[in-house]
Amino acid sequence: MVGEMTASLPYALTAELTHRCPLHCPYCSNPIELQKRENELSTDEWLSVLEQANDLGVAQVHFTGGEPLLRPDLERLVRRARELGLYVNLITSGIGLTEDRLKHLSEAGIDSIQLSVQAASAELADSIAGFRSHELKRQAAQRIRERGLPLHMNVVLHRANLHQIEEIIELCADWGAERLELANAQYYGWALRNVYELLPRREQLQAAEAAYKRALERFGRRIELIWILPDYYEDFPKPCMGGWGRLSLTVAPDGRVLPCTASSDIRSLTFENVKERELGWIWHDSPSFNAYRGYDWMPEPCRSCERRELDYGGCRCQAFQLTGDARATDPVCVRSPHRGIVADRVGSVEHGKAGTPDYAYRGR
Amino acid sequence: MSSWTLSERPRLRSPGRLKYDKARQSDLLLLPERVVELNEAAGAILWLCDGSRSITQLIRELEAKYGQTGLEDDIVEFLASAEERGWLER
Numbered sequence: 001m002v003g004e005m006t007a008s009l010p011y012a013l014t015a016e017l018t019h020r021c022p023l024h025c026p027y028c029s030n031p032i033e034l035q036k037r038e039n040e041l042s043t044d045e046w047l048s049v050l051e052q053a054n055d056l057g058v059a060q061v062h063f064t065g066g067e068p069l070l071r072p073d074l075e076r077l078v079r080r081a082r083e084l085g086l087y088v089n090l091i092t093s094g095i096g097l098t099e100d101r102l103k104h105l106s107e108a109g110i111d112s113i114q115l116s117v118q119a120a121s122a123e124l125a126d127s128i129a130g131f132r133s134h135e136l137k138r139q140a141a142q143r144i145r146e147r148g149l150p151l152h153m154n155v156v157l158h159r160a161n162l163h164q165i166e167e168i169i170e171l172c173a174d175w176g177a178e179r180l181e182l183a184n185a186q187y188y189g190w191a192l193r194n195v196y197e198l199l200p201r202r203e204q205l206q207a208a209e210a211a212y213k214r215a216l217e218r219f220g221r222r223i224e225l226i227w228i229l230p231d232y233y234e235d236f237p238k239p240c241m242g243g244w245g246r247l248s249l250t251v252a253p254d255g256r257v258l259p260c261t262a263s264s265d266i267r268s269l270t271f272e273n274v275k276e277r278e279l280g281w282i283w284h285d286s287p288s289f290n291a292y293r294g295y296d297w298m299p300e301p302c303r304s305c306e307r308r309e310l311d312y313g314g315c316r317c318q319a320f321q322l323t324g325d326a327r328a329t330d331p332v333c334v335r336s337p338h339r340g341i342v343a344d345r346v347g348s349v350e351h352g353k354a355g356t357p358d359y360a361y362r363g364r
Numbered sequence: 365m366s367s368w369t370l371s372e373r374p375r376l377r378s379p380g381r382l383k384y385d386k387a388r389q390s391d392l393l394l395l396p397e398r399v400v401e402l403n404e405a406a407g408a409i410l411w412l413c414d415g416s417r418s419i420t421q422l423i424r425e426l427e428a429k430y431g432q433t434g435l436e437d438d439i440v441e442f443l444a445s446a447e448e449r450g451w452l453e454r
Contacts, residue, residue, distance in 0.1 A: 009387055011399040057387030059399045085383040087394035111379045112396050150379050152396060179396065 009057035010283060012248035014261060015049065017074065018066040019253050019363075022095045024130030025118065026359035027156045027198055028190040030066065031264050034363055035253040043073040045274065049251055050081050052279035058249075060087035064261075066253070069096040075104045082109030089114060089152075094140030095133055102143050113144050114152040114181075119160075120167030128160060130361045141175040154181035157230075158198040159349075160357055162208040169215045173223045180223055182212060184230035188262035188317055190362040197357040199349045205230055232342050236307060237314025237330035244292035244316055249283060257282045259289060262317040266326050292316050292327070299327055301335045368419055368443050375415030377453040382410055393451060400451075409442055413452060419443065 019034040041049070050061065061081050068074055069092055081088045090105065091114045115137060118125035122134035144151045153172045157165065165182065172180045184205075187195045200208075212227050219225065231238050241248060241260045250258040256271040257279065258264055264271065269291060272282045283289055291297065295308055302313040313319075314330020322331045322341045331338040368374065376382070380395045384407075391407030393400040402410065408429070412422045423436050446452050 011392075055387065057385055059383055059385060059392045059394055085381075087379075087381060087383075087396075087399075089396065111381070111394075150396065 010053075010247060010249050011057070011059050013049075013053045013058045013061045014248065014250040015046065015061055015063050015068075015077075016065055016250060016252050016261065017046070017063060017068045017071045017077075020070050021066040021093065021363065022070075022131055023067070023093050023133060024361035024364055025128060025156070026130075026190060026194040026357075026361055027158055027185045028362040029186065029188045029262055030362065031189045031262075032193060034066075039254040040071075041251075041253065041255045041274070043076060045255065046073070046077050047080050049255075049274055049279065050077065050084060050086070052274075053249075054084040054086060056280050056283055058086065060089065062089045062091055064091035067093050067095060069093075069101065075101075075108045078105055078110050079108040082111075087111050091154075092116070092140075093129075093133065094137040095131075097140040097143065099143060102147055102149075106147050106149060110149065112150045112152055114154055115141055115144070115177075117153055117155050117168065117172065119155075120164040120171050124161060124164065130359075130364070138175065141177070145176040150179075151175070151177045152179040152181075153177040154183055156183050156185050157200075157208065158185040159200040159204065160198075162200050162204050165208045166211045166215060169212075169219070169223070169225065173219060177223055179226070181226045181228060183228040186228075186231065188265065188321070190360070192321060193360050194357075195345060196349065196352070197359050199232065199345060200230070201350055202233060202346070205233060231315075231318075231332050232346055234332060235334045237311050237318075237332040239311040240315035240317075240330075243312045245283070245289040246293070249279075249289075257286075257289075259292075260317065265317055266320045268320065268326055297327055299329070301333075301337075302329050305335065368440060368447075370420045370423075370440075371418050372454055373415050373418050374413045374422075374443055374447075374452045374454065376410065376413055377451055380451060382407070395451070405438075406442065406446075409439060410446070410451070413443075413446075 018040055019030050078088050088111045090110055094115045117137055118128040125134040126132050141151055155168050185191055185198050191198060216225055245259045250261050251274060252258055252264060255273045255275045257274060258271055269288045271288050272286045298313055302308050314333055316326045319328040319330050320326035323338050329336040331341050383392045383394055385392050391402040393402055408426060412425060423439055427433055427435050
């Protein structure tokens with residue numbers, strides 16, 4: 001009785017309201033060139049984006065950033081999104097989620113909140129975030145639950161916190177999370193700059209994955225655990241975004257429309273802006289959104305590969321960042337002629353010396 | 365999970381919601397991180413799962429709406445599979 005998703009219209013909008021953030025996480029996927037406040041879209045421009053997205057077929061909106069709570073108009077945007085019938089999710093560090101703010105967001109109709117956490121112990125978490133944030137997050141989680149809103153959490157996993165995975169899962173369950181994304185770091189933006197500080201060793205990853213599987217058994221249905229693969233350690237690439245311009249779109253703080261949050265790093269493409277173009281035109285007709293749709297753009301080895309319909313050749317952003325050609329096979333793939341780039345990185349971590357990481361903190 | 369009894373009042377599992385999407389001209393079930401495109405029959409049943417109607421009432425309303433009888437088995441079977449997928453709660 002249930003139809004499958006089709007490719008023609010987007011289901012989700014990621015609205016990056018700002019790049020500003022009180023945290024300085026070294027694995028941030030925001031671009032190295034962070035947009036300044038004066039470049040951010042106005043409230044009216046965002047309201048128009050929500051309306052156009054709804055007309056286009058978008059059904060859910062994720063308000064994110066940076067830290068979306070830094071926008072005082074967040075409540076207005078949430079209210080409008082709910083009026084349109086959209087499912088509204090807030091992705092937040094929790095910093096600034098006061099009792100008052102939460103009350104207004106709840107009244108505006110927010111559906112769920114996804115709260116990030118950096119580690120299980122405050123000391124480690126605060127050193128990763130570059131900000132004393134862990135205790136504030138605990139308080140935010142408590143407020144969200146007291147208000148009866150569903151609490152979802154996420155943690156980015158990397159060399160410095162993978163050993164705490166069991167304690168992290170326990171902590172999130174204790175804080176009342178119904179769902180936890182265990183997201184192995186993906187190397188874009190700031191994370192790419194910090195790749196040698198973040199990449200774990202293979203045995204560390206294996207131990208963490210085993211711990212995750214034990215937790216699945218132990219917690220059962222009490223908390224939904226989602227393991228996001230560490231793609232450098234896979235043989236085949238991830239089906240990034242379910243295909244370029246297929247299921248979702250992102251609007252960056254300055255109004256540029258992107259197939260995913262990382263794609264502004266693809267310098268060979270020009271991305272259209274909602275200040276100049278209709279969202280529907282950008283989705284259906286713009287050169288950037290059409291660049292990697294379908295299969296005709298693919299070079300070998302993707303073009304004749306039986307896996308192309310499973311993974312769409314992997315991630316265009318990763319292909320561009322590692323090879324300079326956004327059409328290339330994602331270098332994570334064992335069939336890529338550039339696989340050596342990924343293998344060298346993994347190898348250098350396996351044989352490198354351990355120690356306290358020396359991060360390039362985001363936005364510092 | 366045991367099967368539904370006709371006096372129960374199913375409702376969408378929180379925080380799930382339904383939306384009629386004009387662009388696709390179909391009902392969508394909105395769940396955290398997930399959107400399900402529904403066919404007409406699935407949409408028609410789920411719109412009535414608001415926690416206020418018993419399954420008996422729900423069947424009666426749908427039979428009246430479509431001018432049919434004997435929908436009970438199909439509806440009960442759908443409700444069981446919808447609960448299995450995590451769309452409904454009791």
